[in-house]
Amino acid sequence: MTSTVPVTSTRTGGGAGEGSALQAVFLDMDGTLVDTEGFWWDAEVEVFADLGHRLDEAWRDVVVGGPMTRSAGYLIEATGADITVDELTVLLNTRFEERIGRDVPLMPGAERLLAELAAHSVPTALVSASHRRIIDRIVRSLGPHHFRLTVAGDEVARTKPHPDPYLVAASGLGADPARCAVVEDTATGVAAAEAAGCRVVAVPSVAPIAAAPGRVVVDSLEAVDLAFLRGLI
Known part of the structure; x- marks a missing residue:
């Protein structure tokens, strides 16, 4: 299975703008x-309730933003549920798909940012710890034309917090990671992007994220536009 899946082959044009050091933008998906x-947590709560277990709200910060196998393994160990990681992963993906239905709620500023990046032909990739079946469903709602490629968590040897997904995305777009801007909402995703050598904008969704060298923290995607991302490099 390949670890990058181009979702459009019709776009041409190169780069993030004449004279700009920014070569590509990588966007996380959930959150x-x-x-x-919140849908993921709701799905986890519901699945474990069906298994006869109640999840502690404090565990939410532990499982957010990480790979499915890590989250599933943690919750199985914490609850003592009689289920394998593979079995639980299927149940969680299915329950999540049921929750998103046909419409996916966008974060404030997401639609505008995607439109601006597309209008300026900025090479853009969706990089998520979610599995391919989930990414493809959500990309249909977001618009496949917004992304040169997508990277799924079940298609890399090591997903976030390891740098592999972002290194794969940079390679797929022929970009230098140091000249790529990443937008993430969790500490796990931020760790992955920084380990890959990318510049990071953190937009915390569930747990707070501290500012750090090479990282900017904002309250909302409403604060992020192309000029902002170019200024990171």
């Missing part, structure tokens, strides 16, 4: 572009 982090 960054779409308001779905």
